Amino acid sequence: MAKISLGVTSSVSIYKACEILREFQKEGHEVQVIETKNATALIPPALFNALSGRRTIVELFDDQNAWSVAHVALAKEIGLFVVAPATANILAKFAQGLADDFLSTFYLAVQAPILIAPAMNEAMWIHPQTQDNVRRLRERGVEFVDPAGGYLACGDEGMGRLADPNLIVARGLELLCRGSSLQGKKVLVTAGPTREAMDPVRYLSNRSSGKMGFEIAREARRRGAEVVLVTGPVTIAPPPGIEVVRVVSAAEMKAAVDKRFSKADVTVMAAAVADFTFAAPAVRKIKKEGLKTSLDIVRTPDILKGLGERKRPGQTLVGFAAETNAAAAAARKKIREKNLDLIVANDVSREGIGFDADANQAVLTDRRGRSRKTDVLSKRALAAVIWDAVEGLRGQKK
Numbered sequence: 420m421a422k423i424s425l426g427v428t429s430s431v432s433i434y435k436a437c438e439i440l441r442e443f444q445k446e447g448h449e450v451q452v453i454e455t456k457n458a459t460a461l462i463p464p465a466l467f468n469a470l471s472g473r474r475t476i477v478e479l480f481d482d483q484n485a486w487s488v489a490h491v492a493l494a495k496e497i498g499l500f501v502v503a504p505a506t507a508n509i510l511a512k513f514a515q516g517l518a519d520d521f522l523s524t525f526y527l528a529v530q531a532p533i534l535i536a537p538a539m540n541e542a543m544w545i546h547p548q549t550q551d552n553v554r555r556l557r558e559r560g561v562e563f564v565d566p567a568g569g570y571l572a573c574g575d576e577g578m579g580r581l582a583d584p585n586l587i588v589a590r591g592l593e594l595l596c597r598g599s600s601l602q603g604k605k606v607l608v609t610a611g612p613t614r615e616a617m618d619p620v621r622y623l624s625n626r627s628s629g630k631m632g633f634e635i636a637r638e639a640r641r642r643g644a645e646v647v648l649v650t651g652p653v654t655i656a657p658p659p660g661i662e663v664v665r666v667v668s669a670a671e672m673k674a675a676v677d678k679r680f681s682k683a684d685v686t687v688m689a690a691a692v693a694d695f696t697f698a699a700p701a702v703r704k705i706k707k708e709g710l711k712t713s714l715d716i717v718r719t720p721d722i723l724k725g726l727g728e729r730k731r732p733g734q735t736l737v738g739f740a741a742e743t744n745a746a747a748a749a750a751r752k753k754i755r756e757k758n759l760d761l762i763v764a765n766d767v768s769r770e771g772i773g774f775d776a777d778a779n780q781a782v783l784t785d786r787r788g789r790s791r792k793t794d795v796l797s798k799r800a801l802a803a804v805i806w807d808a809v810e811g812l813r814g815q816k817k
């Protein structure tokens with residue numbers, strides 16, 4: 420049994436929220452309704468109170484909530500946040516991060532999966548501003564059940580009707596399962612760059628920020644896995660609830676990963692390991708006069724290939740490729756050569772995505788050679804797509 424928050428806004432389809440509430444309850448879940456003030460003009464809280472058996476939340480500043488910061492406390496308790504029906508107004512507020520009532524403030528505090536089912540007149544739905552808001556929310560990992568076509572309450576025909584409540588509930592239950600789909604599994608993730616010392620001051624490295632690997636670790640944890648994150652030097656904070664192993668060089672990363680690989684059910688190598696290291700790093704800083712114009716470098720060991728050779732049945736190995744022209748053929752070759760199950764290739768040459776950016780777009784290719792390109796997504800949303808693909812490959816998807 421999980422706790423679900425059901426956000427209800429002032430759309431004519433509001434009456435269908437009662438059915439959605441009921442269906443979640445039939446599945447054994449507890450539902451806390453949150454109405455906007457405008458929604459209470461269409462259906463007063465009393466009906467939702469009676470159906471849910473809980474006091475509907477409307478106001479941010481409420482005597483009953485005085486003992487705690489309710490939006491934060493509730494956000495921590497829930498396994499799923501559904502907004503159905505969602506008005507054009509609430510989409511705009513969520514997309515902007517505007518927090519001027521309980522529902523919109525709550526949205527910012529929620530860490531659980533979020534599912535939105537919009538409902539509005541067709542002109543409002545297809546308005547570029549609304550579509551822009553939906554796109555922004557999708558990029559942040561919010562899931563949608565899009566409105567359907569048909570007769571609208573305003574008398575028009577067209578897109579904008581709230582999707583079938585059964586569909587909304589089914590999608591919600593799927594998202595809820597995600598929360599435990601990796602329960603009992605051990606996951607090893609690498610992230611960030613490595614630094615190869617030339618002397619105690621100078622080093623060879625790359626532009627990896629570690630963000631993608633950290634999001635992959637976070638998502639695995641969110642799905643219930645026991646996660647070890649081996650990270651090169653980065654400036655970002657690790658997600659909570661995971662074991663972090665900090666390394667500097669490719670050799671240290673190899674040692675840390677090799678030690679833990681045999682226990683991992685899934686290993687995701689998102690680190691950008693340096694290809695070269697210095698043959699003989701100096702113990703003391705090399706003086707300018709002593710610097711040569713050519714450097715004596717050697718290849719670092721191929722960590723991923725080594726793991727592919729050791730991989731046992733039941734283990735899943737995922738590699739990353741930072742391509743400047745992500746070619747599917749190159750990905751397929753790498754999968755075969757390194758005995759991978761999935762390769763995530765992202766185009767690091769494009770402005771605004773890839774290295775150091777918050778957004779990413781990737782081509783996922785599996786061991787059967789099937790490829791698919793994702794939309795431009797936040798790294799958090801892309802991490803969910805990658806885990807869905809991994810779970811699909813492992814045949815664990817419910």
Ligand SMILES: Cc1cc2nc3c(=O)[nH]c(=O)nc-3n(C[C@H](O)[C@H](O)[C@H](O)COP(=O)(O)O)c2cc1C
Nearest residue numbers: 428429430431432455457458506507508509538539
């Ligand atoms: C009877 C009625 C029905 C409405 N239906 C919708 C609707 O289906 N979708 C929508 O986006 N707005 C609809 N609106 C407009 C919203 O109620 C309005 O934009 C409101 O400010 C939204 O507030 P809320 O998002 O805080 O609930 C409707 C308004 C009225 C009076």
